[in-house]
Amino acid sequence: MTTKTIKVNYLARVEGEGSLYVRVKDGEVEDVALKIFEPPRFFEALLRGRAYTEAPDITARICGICPVAYQMSAVHAIEAACGTAVGGPLRALRRLLYCGEWIESHALHIYLLHAPDFLGYPDSIKLARDYPDVVKRGLQLKKAGNEIVSLVGGREIHPINVRVGGFYRVPARRELAPLAEKLRWAREAARETVRFAATLPFPDFEQEYEFVALRHPDEYPFNEGQIVSSGGLNIAPAEYEEYFEEEHVERSTALHSVLKGRGAYFVGPMARYSLNFDRLSSGAQDAAREAGLGPQCRNPFQSIVVRSVETLYACDEALRIIEEYEMPDAPAVPVTPRAGVGHACTEAPRGILYHRYAIDDDGTILSAKIVPPSSQNQKTIEKDVFQVVARNIGLPTDALTLRCEQSIRNYDPCISCSTHFLRLEMDRG
Amino acid sequence: MSRAPAPPPATALVVGIGNEYRSDDGAGLLVARRVRAAGLGRVEVREEGGDVGDLLASWSRSDSVFLVDSVRSDSSPGTIYRFDARAAQLPSIFVPHVSSHSVGLAEAVELAQALDELPPRLIVYAIEGADFSSGTRLSAAVQAAIPAVAERLIGELGALVTSGERS
Numbered sequence: 058m059t060t061k062t063i064k065v066n067y068l069a070r071v072e073g074e075g076s077l078y079v080r081v082k083d084g085e086v087e088d089v090a091l092k093i094f095e096p097p098r099f100f101e102a103l104l105r106g107r108a109y110t111e112a113p114d115i116t117a118r119i120c121g122i123c124p125v126a127y128q129m130s131a132v133h134a135i136e137a138a139c140g141t142a143v144g145g146p147l148r149a150l151r152r153l154l155y156c157g158e159w160i161e162s163h164a165l166h167i168y169l170l171h172a173p174d175f176l177g178y179p180d181s182i183k184l185a186r187d188y189p190d191v192v193k194r195g196l197q198l199k200k201a202g203n204e205i206v207s208l209v210g211g212r213e214i215h216p217i218n219v220r221v222g223g224f225y226r227v228p229a230r231r232e233l234a235p236l237a238e239k240l241r242w243a244r245e246a247a248r249e250t251v252r253f254a255a256t257l258p259f260p261d262f263e264q265e266y267e268f269v270a271l272r273h274p275d276e277y278p279f280n281e282g283q284i285v286s287s288g289g290l291n292i293a294p295a296e297y298e299e300y301f302e303e304e305h306v307e308r309s310t311a312l313h314s315v316l317k318g319r320g321a322y323f324v325g326p327m328a329r330y331s332l333n334f335d336r337l338s339s340g341a342q343d344a345a346r347e348a349g350l351g352p353q354c355r356n357p358f359q360s361i362v363v364r365s366v367e368t369l370y371a372c373d374e375a376l377r378i379i380e381e382y383e384m385p386d387a388p389a390v391p392v393t394p395r396a397g398v399g400h401a402c403t404e405a406p407r408g409i410l411y412h413r414y415a416i417d418d419d420g421t422i423l424s425a426k427i428v429p430p431s432s433q434n435q436k437t438i439e440k441d442v443f444q445v446v447a448r449n450i451g452l453p454t455d456a457l458t459l460r461c462e463q464s465i466r467n468y469d470p471c472i473s474c475s476t477h478f479l480r481l482e483m484d485r486g
Numbered sequence: 487m488s489r490a491p492a493p494p495p496a497t498a499l500v501v502g503i504g505n506e507y508r509s510d511d512g513a514g515l516l517v518a519r520r521v522r523a524a525g526l527g528r529v530e531v532r533e534e535g536g537d538v539g540d541l542l543a544s545w546s547r548s549d550s551v552f553l554v555d556s557v558r559s560d561s562s563p564g565t566i567y568r569f570d571a572r573a574a575q576l577p578s579i580f581v582p583h584v585s586s587h588s589v590g591l592a593e594a595v596e597l598a599q600a601l602d603e604l605p606p607r608l609i610v611y612a613i614e615g616a617d618f619s620s621g622t623r624l625s626a627a628v629q630a631a632i633p634a635v636a637e638r639l640i641g642e643l644g645a646l647v648t649s650g651e652r653s
Contacts, residue, residue, distance in 0.1 A: 182596045183600075185597055185601050186600045189601050192597070192600075192601060
């Protein structure tokens with residue numbers, strides 16, 4: 058009888074603190090556990106008692122990579138509770154801001170965190186020594202995203218210009234012109250990124266997943282849409298908790314999300330792409346086809362190509378928005394609080410981000426629930442690692458460990474985001 | 487109407503790095519504020535709380551870059567370091583500020599080196615911190631080191647600006 062254990066005590070090139078434990082006995086995988094020990098964050102609790110207007114700024118602090126996603130889900134949920142909808146150029150500016158975050162986050166993951174895995178480098182610094190132009194392109198592309206977030210959001214990290222009802226300040230058309238110039242360069246760089254990603258070596262690893270993403274009648278989804286799945290789900294964000302639930306697992310400070318009665322599911326670029334290929338810009342669709350992708354992608358190692366396609370889409374969409382933009386008369390619409398509950402789901406770079414708030418008549422937040430994408434993907438990540446180990450059981454431990462880490466990085470997990478804290482109930486018998 | 491001439495480019499860039507809500511991690515920012523308050527001509531002062539990777543872009547504007555950060559090693563709190571980042575690799579004692587999704591100072595410098603984008607002069611001042619927990623109160627030893635680092639930096643910048651004016 059032989060037992061082999063793979064332990065990765067600190068996962069590198071993922072956000073936050075997590076580890077992986079795999080146990081193999083007599084050539085069979087026995088257990089895979091993605092352990093998250095990032096300290097608990099308490100955000101849902103500290104939102105209670107705060108004003109409805111504070112939700113976007115408080116929740117933006119959950120993540121330095123996807124603060125826009127938190128702000129967007131927060132304002133939409135609060136506006137839903139208050140019975141207000143934001144349309145026209147303010148809605149378009151929200152999409153533009155989201156484009157910036159996707160470009161920034163995807164470029165970072167593609168070039169600095171994920172590409173080294175495929176090219177056999179331990180990190181982006183070693184990669185930069187041999188591929189300086191590739192890494193420079195990645196950094197420049199990321200910067201183009203940062204500049205959108207700076208201009209529309211007020212600053213690069215934890216933007217401060219988003220408010221319930223719209224923005225504190227909106228840009229004039231002429232302020233967007235220099236951005237458009239940079240984005241035209243970024244669009245070319247993104248095209249080049251798709252071509253680059255398509256040349257990477259991918260293991261054959263097609264899996265059956267239940268993909269879950271937003272779907273909008275006309276748009277590739279950012280802020281709005283039904284929650285749909287490849288298994289036939291089609292629900293409004295307000296119905297989220299009827300179909301999804303969170304489970305506490307002892308090894309993790311992050312809750313595991315499951316589809317009730319169905320188990321693990323998959324959120325993020327590959328799910329969005331596979332459920333919304335027809336909503337991509339024609340340029341992004343063409344680039345995907347040239348890269349050898351079909352309208353669906355089920356190989357998580359190819360998520361780097363899908364992220365590149367989405368980056369190209371975000372550049373196209375940002376340019377379209379800038380071209381059609383007319384400065385609104387007011388930077389925000391009034392949102393009057395009323396007692397109620399509001400739900401929203403938006404597409405963070407890593408997948409759907411669900412927020413629910415209950416507020417009272419004067420707008421005080423009574424309760425908050427936040428389900429980030431990385432906690433939704435945890436079960437699927439473990440299943441992937443299980444399969445990867447089962448298929449590669451003969452590999453030396455070092456190579457197998459690397460393959461396991463790579464399988465986790467396919468999801469670009471944001472461990473800090475996914476960390477919750479459960480109320481402790483002591484049973485002293 | 488004649489257009490005002492563009493201001494001359496800054497001779498030096500000073501970047502304070504840190505998170506002021508993480509106790510001693512804010513030391514770099516506080517040094518930067520002292521340097522700014524000194525009002526040296528042709529010296530640009532910036533504060534970075536986030537992605538140091540974006541520093542790479544700002545380096546192109548200045549030939550002399552000074553970074554100020556807090557570090558965590560085995561030295562006693564308040565110890566002051568000065569590294570010439572072009573002369574030797576930085577030790578891995580710099581505290582990652584936001585998350586592993588951001589590029590830390592040592593990595594940013596190494597990355598710039600790999601991309602051949604280091605500025606001609608890159609000096610890193612650092613202060614050994616003791617407490618990096620949540621809060622805004624600095625350890626006494628770190629508190630005491632802040633004016634000392636600012637003074638050394640202002641002296642170094644003064645010499646640089648003067649020599650720049652002469653040349």
